[in-house]
Amino acid sequence: MEKFEKLTGIAAPLPMVNIDTDMIIPKQFLKTIKRTGLGVNLFDEMRYDDDGNEIPDFVLNKPQYREAEILVAGANFGCGSSREHAPWAIKDFGIRCVIAPSFADIFYNNCFKNGILPIALPQEQVDVLMKEAEKGANARITVDLEAQTITTSDGEVFSFEVDSFKKHCLLEGLDDIALTMEKAAAIDAFEEKAGAARPWV
Amino acid sequence: MSPKTLYDKIWDAHLAHEAEDGTSLLYIDRHLVHEVTSPQAFEGLRLSGRTVRAPDKTIAVPDHNVPTTPDRVNGITNEESRIQVEALDTNAKEFGINYYPVNDVRQGIVHIVGPEQGWTLPGMTVVCGDSHTATHGAFGALAHGIGTSEVEHVLATQTLIQKKSKNMKVEITGELAPGVTAKDITLSVIGHTGTAGGTGYVIEYCGEAIRSLSMEGRMTVCNMAIEGGARAGLIAPDEKTFEYIKGRPHAPKGAQWEAALTWWKTLYSDDDAHWDKVVTIKGEDIAPVVTWGTSPEDVLPITAEVPAPDTFKGGKTEAAKRALEYMGLKPGQKLSEIEIDTVFIGSCTNGRIEDLRAAAEILKGKKIAVKRAMVVPGSGLVRAQAEEEGLADIFKEAGFEWRLAGCSMCLAMNPDQLSPGERCAATSNRNFEGRQGRGGRTHLMSPAMAAAAAVTGRLTDVREMM
Numbered sequence: 001m002e003k004f005e006k007l008t009g010i011a012a013p014l015p016m017v018n019i020d021t022d023m024i025i026p027k028q029f030l031k032t033i034k035r036t037g038l039g040v041n042l043f044d045e046m047r048y049d050d051d052g053n054e055i056p057d058f059v060l061n062k063p064q065y066r067e068a069e070i071l072v073a074g075a076n077f078g079c080g081s082s083r084e085h086a087p088w089a090i091k092d093f094g095i096r097c098v099i100a101p102s103f104a105d106i107f108y109n110n111c112f113k114n115g116i117l118p119i120a121l122p123q124e125q126v127d128v129l130m131k132e133a134e135k136g137a138n139a140r141i142t143v144d145l146e147a148q149t150i151t152t153s154d155g156e157v158f159s160f161e162v163d164s165f166k167k168h169c170l171l172e173g174l175d176d177i178a179l180t181m182e183k184a185a186a187i188d189a190f191e192e193k194a195g196a197a198r199p200w201v
Numbered sequence: 202m203s204p205k206t207l208y209d210k211i212w213d214a215h216l217a218h219e220a221e222d223g224t225s226l227l228y229i230d231r232h233l234v235h236e237v238t239s240p241q242a243f244e245g246l247r248l249s250g251r252t253v254r255a256p257d258k259t260i261a262v263p264d265h266n267v268p269t270t271p272d273r274v275n276g277i278t279n280e281e282s283r284i285q286v287e288a289l290d291t292n293a294k295e296f297g298i299n300y301y302p303v304n305d306v307r308q309g310i311v312h313i314v315g316p317e318q319g320w321t322l323p324g325m326t327v328v329c330g331d332s333h334t335a336t337h338g339a340f341g342a343l344a345h346g347i348g349t350s351e352v353e354h355v356l357a358t359q360t361l362i363q364k365k366s367k368n369m370k371v372e373i374t375g376e377l378a379p380g381v382t383a384k385d386i387t388l389s390v391i392g393h394t395g396t397a398g399g400t401g402y403v404i405e406y407c408g409e410a411i412r413s414l415s416m417e418g419r420m421t422v423c424n425m426a427i428e429g430g431a432r433a434g435l436i437a438p439d440e441k442t443f444e445y446i447k448g449r450p451h452a453p454k455g456a457q458w459e460a461a462l463t464w465w466k467t468l469y470s471d472d473d474a475h476w477d478k479v480v481t482i483k484g485e486d487i488a489p490v491v492t493w494g495t496s497p498e499d500v501l502p503i504t505a506e507v508p509a510p511d512t513f514k515g516g517k518t519e520a521a522k523r524a525l526e527y528m529g530l531k532p533g534q535k536l537s538e539i540e541i542d543t544v545f546i547g548s549c550t551n552g553r554i555e556d557l558r559a560a561a562e563i564l565k566g567k568k569i570a571v572k573r574a575m576v577v578p579g580s581g582l583v584r585a586q587a588e589e590e591g592l593a594d595i596f597k598e599a600g601f602e603w604r605l606a607g608c609s610m611c612l613a614m615n616p617d618q619l620s621p622g623e624r625c626a627a628t629s630n631r632n633f634e635g636r637q638g639r640g641g642r643t644h645l646m647s648p649a650m651a652a653a654a655a656v657t658g659r660l661t662d663v664r665e666m667m
């Protein structure tokens with residue numbers, strides 16, 4: 001997995017609540033058997049009209065946000081279907097960090113498996129960052145995972161919470177499965193014990 | 202010993218390893234797999250030279266992509282769908298996992314097939330790369346959706362890296378009024394707590410109204426725990442649960458059954474267990490409901506009117522405006538006067554035999570007044586049973602299409618889709634923009650309510666037809 005340490009980039013504002021994974025990547029793009037190539041269809045139905053032309057008003061179509069690496073959004077981001085295609089599409093577009101007042105659980109977890117940092121902040125702080133993002137390409141936001149801080153172009157600093165294990169994996173770009181396999185002995189022991197206690201499983 | 206919730210008990214019984222910071226490896230008893238969220242996971246295994254650790258605990262079935270018309274026996278015409286289903290065929294064979302291919306009579310929606318075949322049992326941990334895995338919580342199993350990376354993790358290690366969620370109790374007291382069903386309970390709870398109300402929690406549903414539900418009804422309730430934001434929903438097992446399970450193909454038998462039963466009977470929340478959040482709703486206060494917007498929390502009794510966006514607070518005002526525009530509705534419009542084009546009865550929320558019975562009860566001897574209506578049984582076995590009980594004939598005579606099993610119009614990844622502006626009364630679980638097809642307008646409701654809407658051509662209070 002790609003590491004995430006520190007990022008300074010353009011933040012795109014998307015001030016909507018309940019952005020669900022169907023909006024992030026509509027189902028017709030779920031028929032792939034690969035993880036890559038979904039970026040062009042990120043937010044497809046908001047981004048393109050029925051004929052496939054770009055809708056100029058949509059934030060990621062605006063010239064100043066085409067290179068956005070951070071997304072600032074409303075509460076309950078990523079709700080709905082568990083599709084990991086949502087973070088794959090976000091990552092493939094080039095976004096590495098999403099900031100919102102709250103996230104749906106599965107989406108939040110899926111981000112970490114793909115080198116994306118989701119940050120939940122109180123609404124007032126997201127409001128400040130939303131304003132900042134609205135300034136366009138001149139206002140670059142810096143996200144520092146090690147220090148757990150977000151710094152605006154004006155130098156205002158917000159700190160954020162992140163689970164220590166998830167942070168470690170993201171900083172080091174660690175593969176979960178390899179880490180778990182190191183605990184094979186514990187899993188073997190558990191399987192034996194549970195198999196004796198609940199043989200019907 | 203300190204008192205525990207049901208969630209605590211199942212968690213403790215599956216903890217294979219716990220690090221100092223509380224990061225845990227939870228052992229997984231059942232891993233359900235479908236064609237959409239698994240190809241990249243199997244590919245990952247191959248690339249890293251790993252195998253499936255417990256193929257006997259892994260069960261796969263194609264459901265999301267499969268057409269539900271009878272001609273599917275001749276193969277799937279959409280090329281990408283066919284490739285995904287074929288990938289599952291190959292992966293199931295190559296890794297030696299349990300498999301119900303598309304033309305097996307036991308094929309169906311993964312969350313209907315699991316319980317039906319006796320794979321889902323009380324006290325188990327159940328995962329699937331699908332958010333509606335919460336359905337299996339109806340058996341007192343800890344069941345939740347996971348992403349594809351986690352699917353790969355479970356395939357390789359039979360465990361999941363987890364942190365414990367908080368405990369939330371949702372109690373539905375008393376009795377339900379006539380015409381009110383499990384679907385109305387679960388939608389009303391979401392209307393009450395919001396789509397993020399359960400975030401960070403595992404919900405246990407309890408109370409008299411929940412106890413009196415059938416297993417089918419309980420599955421409907423738990424199915425939509427995810428729409429309420431919760432990781433999982435649970436209902437403590439009881440005699441009804443055991444009765445449902447007994448004799449199913451993969452249920453324990455003989456001495457093992459007795460041993461299992463002894464353990465299952467310990468699976469309840471202790472009286473003085475700690476709850477981080479409690480919600481209580483009176484069963485009598487729940488009415489037959491429908492959704493008017495594009496979020497499952499946009500729920501109102503069928504007797505209500507379309508709300509005005511400025512009656513909402515915070516970011517929700519904008520969302521409501523957008524929802525009304527998308528749905529083509531005006532504030533103050535009576536919900537019961539909204540005309541519909543299409544009726545869809547099916548999905549993992551309401552595609553079980555009891556749901557079909559409830560809809561058929563309303564439709565008996567009547568004709569539909571909508572452009573199209575379809576019933577998609579949740580599995581081939583539900584379909585067969587409905588045919589045997591004469592329900593299929595009632596649907597067909599009323600003018601419904603009688604389909605083969607699959608997810609169908611619940612998510613429109615297959616040929617069953619709404620066209621732009623088409624308005625649908627649906628028994629599924631999501632009314633998001635474009636969920637049932639680009640520009641499609643979805644109103645969620647119970648099977649009986651959907652049947653009533655089919656007969657009148659508008660959203661209808663089913664109580665008028667009882």
Ligand code: SF4
Pocket residue numbers: 264265310311312331333548549550607608611612629630
């Ligand atoms: S029926 Fe709908 S909600 Fe259920 S698994 Fe299929 S697509 Fe998902």
